[in-house]
Structure formats: C-alpha cells, structure tokens
Amino acid sequence: MKKLLFIINPIAGKSSGANIVERIKKYLDVNSYAPVFIFSEYPEHISEISRDALSENYHAIIAVGGDGTVNEVGRVLVHSNMPMGIIPVGSGNGLARHLKIPLSLKGAMKRINKMDLFEMDAMRINExxxxxxxxxxxxxxxxxxxxxxxxxxxxxxxxxxxxxxxxxxxxxxxxxxxxxxxxxxxxxxxxxxxxxxxxxxxxxxxxxxxxxxxxxxxxxxxxxxxxxxxxxxxxxxxxxxxxxxxxxxxxxxxxxxxxxxxxxxxxxxxxxxxxxxxxxxxxxxxxx
Ligand SMILES: Nc1ncnc2c1ncn2[C@@H]1O[C@H](COP(=O)(O)OP(=O)(O)OP(=O)(O)O)[C@@H](O)[C@H]1O
Structure with missing residues (x-):
C-alpha cells in the first residue's frame, strides 16, 4: 500500500470545506493508497510539513489548496524524486488550470489515483x-x-x-x-x-x-x-x-x-x- 500525504490549507479559496477529508477518502482508490491528512496551521507551515515528509516513506505529497499552497510544497520538492499532486481548492488555481487538472474534487482525485507524472520547469528568483x-x-x-x-x-x-x-x-x-x-x-x-x-x-x-x-x-x-x-x-x-x-x-x-x-x-x-x-x-x- 502506497502512503499519500494530503496537506490541506484550511484558508485557501473560500476555505477548503469542513468535510474535505471525507470527500477525498470517498474518491481515493483505497486499495492502492493509504492517505494521511495534515491541516496547515499558519503561513510557512506547509513547507515545514513537506520538509519533514521528505524523509518519510510517502509515495507523493498532495497540495490541497491554491497556488500559494502549491508553491510551499513545490519549493521543498523541487529537484527531489517526490511527486507533487494538486487538489485545486484555492482562489485562482493558476497552475492547476494551466495543467488542466480538473477543478472538481472527483476529477482531481481521478488524476491522483492514476498517478501519471509530468516533469515541469521551475523559476528560481534570487533564492x-x-x-x-x-x-x-x-x-x-x-x-x-x-x-x-x-x-x-x-x-x-x-x-x-x-x-x-x-x-x-x-x-x-x-x-x-x-x-x-x-x-x-x-x-x-x-x-x-x-x-x-x-x-x-x-x-x-x-x-x-x-x-x-x-x-x-x-x-x-x-x-x-x-x-x-x-x-x-x-x-x-x-x-x-x-x-x-x-x-x-x-x-x-x-x-x-x-x-x-x-x-x-x-x-x-x-x-x-x-x-x-x-x-x-x-x-x-x-x-x-
Ligand atoms: N492555517 C493557516 N492560516 C493562515 N494562513 C495559512 C494557513 N495555512 C496556509 N496558509 C497560507 O495561506 C496562503 C494562501 O494559500 P493559497 O494561495 O493556497 O490560497 P488562495 O490564495 O486562496 O489561492 P490562489 O493562490 O490559487 O489564489 C498561503 O500563503 C499559505 O502560506
């Protein structure tokens, strides 16, 4: 069973919704993946959680939020072998929209279950x-x-x-x-x-x-x-x-x-x- 870490930003968008964990579990392929859920509690917490998770045996880290959440996870996973998933529940969801990741939870979870990987570029601006x-x-x-x-x-x-x-x-x-x-x-x-x-x-x-x-x-x-x-x-x-x-x-x-x-x-x-x-x-x- 592959472990997946879902990092949920509770303030993203108009808030990610109280029952987000239940809804993710509903659509997750539980025969293949074992989910772990962590809610972020303050700005920069998402990066801290991601950094800790890198040394654990997760198969992937899923950013549940908008572009700020994706940035905090991505900046830790960049140049590593750990894939990042996106459940777009933010205000703008620019990267998810660009990558054509569905905005519906059901559609986005289908992509997570399928686990097709794509290598994308990153911009480095100063550090x-x-x-x-x-x-x-x-x-x-x-x-x-x-x-x-x-x-x-x-x-x-x-x-x-x-x-x-x-x-x-x-x-x-x-x-x-x-x-x-x-x-x-x-x-x-x-x-x-x-x-x-x-x-x-x-x-x-x-x-x-x-x-x-x-x-x-x-x-x-x-x-x-x-x-x-x-x-x-x-x-x-x-x-x-x-x-x-x-x-x-x-x-x-x-x-x-x-x-x-x-x-x-x-x-x-x-x-x-x-x-x-x-x-x-x-x-x-x-x-x-
Ligand atoms: N519990 C929390 N309390 C306050 N801020 C948080 C918390 N968890 C994460 N954050 C911060 O929330 C900010 C906004 O998150 P995010 O960008 O994902 O949402 P958004 O702005 O609604 O979406 P988008 O960027 O797609 O428009 C991020 O900077 C993140 O650091």
Missing part, C-alpha cells in the same frame, strides 16, 4: 522558487493588498486590484537577457512559467511549463477606459493583441526595479531591487 507566475510592480502591490484582506476568493482579488490601480504608476525596469539590455517602462513586469495568473486570466497565453523558456511580460498602465477591453483580452487568451503588452523570451534574466516587493505565485515577498531570474528545466514532478 526562491515560483512555478506559475511571479511578478513585480502593480502585481506585487495587489498580492500585498490581497493578503491584508479578511476574505479570499475572486471577489476580494478584484477589490484588491481596484484599490491598487489608482495609486499604481508606470516605472522603469532595467532588464538584461540574451546579451541584450532593455530599459522598459511599465506598471508591471511578470515572469510567467505557466500561461495564467488563475481564474483563466491569461497573461502569457503561449507559455509552456516544460519548454525551458521563461516568458517575461511587460504591461503598460491602461487608462480606466481601456480596462474592459484589456480584461476581455486577458480572459480570452488574446492579451498579445493589446498595445500595452510586450513579451521577451529567455531562460535567464537580470532585473532591476525601484522598490523591493514581488510576488511568487500570488504570495507577496520582499526580494530586493535586484532580481536574478532563471528557469530550471524539468525540476518538479507533478501528478497530472
């Missing part, structure tokens, strides 16, 4: 990891505002975006890549391994998590009147048609920004004004 989308500028401000909000979910995320939009400004980013130096001006700079932020908001529609390429996306601040068309394009995978969007492809970037904040898969972090961003090929095994 930290991101697996879906990371960024600086407006993006980072929104993640800080979202963290301060009492409720999670899409509605809170939209409120956080609106609050930050007014005070956001275009700024200069210095970028070195492929022996070229760029002076870019925009209100956010995203590092995309996957195509979307979550909720099917495609910031880098062509991004592929296994191509060894990082899609760097610059966005200029739109006017208030341009927002509906831009939002439509982002939600329909057509953002590249927008004049405010620019993409640079590479595997290694050096970036300088004017403040110190960033976000990694939607979680705010202070990374400093100088960032080294590298793609590490096929660094994480995921079940999908």
């Amino acid at each position: 930290q990891y991101s697996f879906c989308v990371a960024g600086i500028g407006f993006d980072a401000e929104v993640s800080r505002a979202f963290q301060r909000m009492k409720a999670r979910g899409l509605y809170s995320y939209i409120i956080a975006c609106l609050k930050c939009f007014k005070q956001s400004r275009n700024q200069n980013f210095m970028v070195k890549c492929n022996d070229e130096e760029y002076r870019l001006n925009g209100f956010m700079l995203c590092f995309a391994n996957a195509s979307q932020f979550g909720n099917n908001a495609y910031i880098a529609p062509e991004a592929d998590v296994s191509d060894g390429v990082l899609n760097l996306i610059l966005m200029k601040k739109p006017s208030f009147l341009q927002i509906p068309r831009l939002a439509y394009r982002i939600l329909n995978g057509k953002v590249f048609k927008d004049a405010s969007w620019r993409q640079i492809l590479g595997s290694s970037f050096e970036v300088t920004q004017t403040n110190e904040f960033a976000h990694l898969d939607g979680e705010p972090v202070r990374l400093g004004t100088s960032l080294k961003v590298n793609i590490e090929k096929k660094a994480l095994k995921v079940i999908c």
